[in-house]
Amino acid sequence: MLDIFPVKHIHPKLLRIIAVLFIAFAALTGYMLDNYHATLLKERQDKTHKLVENAYNLISYYHAKGEAAELTKDQARHYALDSIKQLSSDQDGYFWVMDTHPSMIMHPIQPELDGLDLKNYVGPDGKKLFLDMVIIAETQKAGFIEYAWTKPHAPVDQLYPKVSYIKLFEPWDWIVGSGVYIDDVDSAFMNAVYVACGLSVFILLFILTLALTLTDVRRQR
Helix, strand or coil: CHHHCCHHHCCHHHHHHHHHHHHHHHHHHHHHHHHHHHHHHHHHHHHHHHHHHHHHHHHHHHHHHHHCCCCCHHHHHHHHHHHHHHHHHHCCCCEEEEECCCEEEECCCCHHHCCCECCCCCCCCCCCHHHHHHHHHHHHCEEEEEEEECCCCCCCCCCEEEEEEEEEEHHHCEEEEEEEECHHHHHHHHHHHHHHHHHHHHHHHHHHHHHHHHHHHHHHC
16 A cells, blocks of 8 residues: 555655554554444443343242242242243343253243253354353352354344343242343444544555655755
8 A cells, every 4th residue: 555655755764653653543443442342242231231130120029929928939930930021022132031950941032942951952153051151140140141142033044143141049040031132233343443444544645645745845945
């Protein structure tokens, strides 16, 4: 790119200053892009975290009803699962409930998983993600996990990056989780990268043009 400019006519000291400035700008741009990506991802994490807290509070509510003998324990669990299913239909995402075996208790999108032993279940991306969720629940009580999963109404062989938050409800040995897809995060980030690269090239060309103009002015004097 620089060959289209007669940069050899620019004073070496000025070229070094331009190079240092451009490197500093590139480093700052990289730092800002990294922060932008982290911010986008954190927004998704915050969203799924809040959703799971809502479902967890529902479970706690019905557990308290059972402890107070206002409901039987089976009724409390039944109503909790029904409420979570309803909450799933009211949200952009959905919730699932499993135990620490792990076995699936309720998955509203893939009901064929309900009741299955998931200890050796391998997800579409080749990970034993439910076993990984149990490890997070037992060691941290709650946490995030990233993996690839299919989307509802999308081809089953097409995977999308997803981040989920899971939380252990110890009295019932339940793990409640919800996730959000983050492929739009990657798309938004790449768009920002393209804009930043184009801006960097424009700035570099502008600085070189300005340097050549200043050099010509000095020579004419």
